[in-house]
Amino acid sequence: MNAAEASLVSATGGLPPAPEFVAAARRAGRDAFERSGLPGTRQEDWRFTSLAPLAAHAFGHGDPAVPVLAGDLERVAGKPFGARLVFVNGRFRGELSTAHGMPTGVHASSLAHAISATPGLVESRLGRTAMVDGRPFAALNAAFLGDGAFVHVGADARGGVVELVFATASTDGPVACHPRVLVVADPGGDATLVETYVALGDHPVLTNAVTEVSLGAGARLDHYQVQDQPANAFHFATLTVEQGTDARLSTHSTALGAALSRSDVLARLVGEGAEVHVAGLYMADGKRLVDNHSVIEHVVPRGTSREIFKGILDGAARGVFAGRIRVMAGASKADAHQHNSNLLLSRDAVVDALPQLEIYTDDVKAGHGGTVGELDREALFYLRSRGIPAPAARGLLIYAFAREMVDRVAVPALRDRLGQQVAARLAGGGAILEAE
């Protein structure tokens, strides 16, 4: 391991004691990470995303008890729109959280609490889909297992929103944290989960989150991730999903900030008739990099997958979209579609789009499409010819491109917040939503 890798795992020594199944998972994670180290650009999945910038920082383990004012948290994470669990440097913070509005049938708590309260339930699911071999960031996350969120969607849950806010707070220097989210939905349960990732403090932070979702037969989860990290942050997110018969997952990610942001979605449709919708919006400017990787596996018949990612890249930013849809031999009557479109706002902005279909059966409907384009000059002229100044006209057109993704958000309060966050990143953006 090099110095950066060593610094990342060194803090595991200070973890609180845990039951044997957690300790074993930590050891397995640490061993796997020590074997693999950080991925390099020679690895296919990382060839566009160099982790060299990480080497410039020695990431410490942030103080989980660091004082955080509710107002400071709301400034970066917005106001709660229902039940909200807040985690600072990976640890649950009850005094910043509110259980008010917790949906009927949904139990959300800190993972640490669930490990001690319902160890059997946690043990049966934890680490089941987030394999550590060959996934250095999932391994690193496992090495730090202990806290994060546990969301149990009971069979009687009929919708409603739970929000998880993960704030990485740096006070003395660069900080890394590795939160884990475990979602278990019983057959027929239905809920919405929102994960928001932010940072407090001026030092570079590294967030390495892993979310594991396990949906029972007929369960339904609407899942959102909002990454709104500062421009010097490093953000890694892994989402692993296992879906039972007729289960439906809709996951929607928005990557707004960070110097380097990488998302991996790994969804397996292991129950007949399962359906997964993966949507993502990513925006980057300056020299930032945003990378979205996904693998959707159809394992059994009658699975449906829909994937749509949209990117907006300005300055010398780089975007990566690599979406693989794999339809296994037994997955007849699979219906898979993938789309990725990108708006490049400058000559120096780059996107690498890699749609990949791997199909091992004949009885399948699958397709993919994508575009890479600039702002429509005639549309820009049209707006300007009506008196709208060029920067505002550009902002309107960029927002119009992003809007499809914002409009997909089914939680009104989140949709409004996201719309404002997107608009705020555009020239003249403050005014874009004012009259809507």
Next chain:
Amino acid sequence: MSQPSNGALLEVRDLRARIDAKEILKGLDLVVKPGEVHAIMGPNGSGKSTFAGVLAGRDRAEVTGGSATLDGKDLLAMSPETRAVAGLFLGFQYPVEIPGVGNLYFLRTALNAQRKARGEEELDAVDFLGLAREKMKLVEMDPAFMNRGVNEGFSGGEKKRNEVLQMAVLEPRLSILDEIDSGLDIDALRQVARGVEALRSPERSILLVTHYQRLLEYIVPDQIHVMAAGRIVRTGGRELALELEKKGYAWVDS
């Protein structure tokens, strides 16, 4: 062509422009006074649409010589948005579809951008809605179209009606309507023409760019200019349009 330029709203002198290496406008002169309606007619490729675009600031063509002023101010030195603020409006031959930008929101943003640039107070949502409703009635526009994206999924006629609605709301001093009649059936043409006629006033001028004289049965111009090969080659009254109708454009190429 020489005309007195005193009191001209639009004055174009020896205007030359090219697209890539091809010269499209080859020394064009035109004077439009306040309250006048002029029509420019000409065959395809004569440079009519390029001329309209150059006046509004479309950067597809490069101006290589001559001048164009609005109220004595140099139009060619202004950005497209500044020209709009100065009172110029281009009705597009092919209005652009912009999904994701609401039609009503677009219109209010445009009006308020112009008002703000002129130092006038911006209209709030309620006042604007009142104004927009009144103008929609004027151009016989179905209010259902206002909540769609700009021109999104509009038929040809609806797009042209939307152009006239924008013109009615923005109240430009000079409206250049580029083939506002193209692609319209006779009923749509009548409605669009009625909308344009309603905006005629002693202060406002209109420049109609058209291939066919049909439009001029509904909007009767003060002057008709015939354009060929990047220049205005004939100027006259209503009789010129009828003569064109009878003899075709080959007649002016001589």
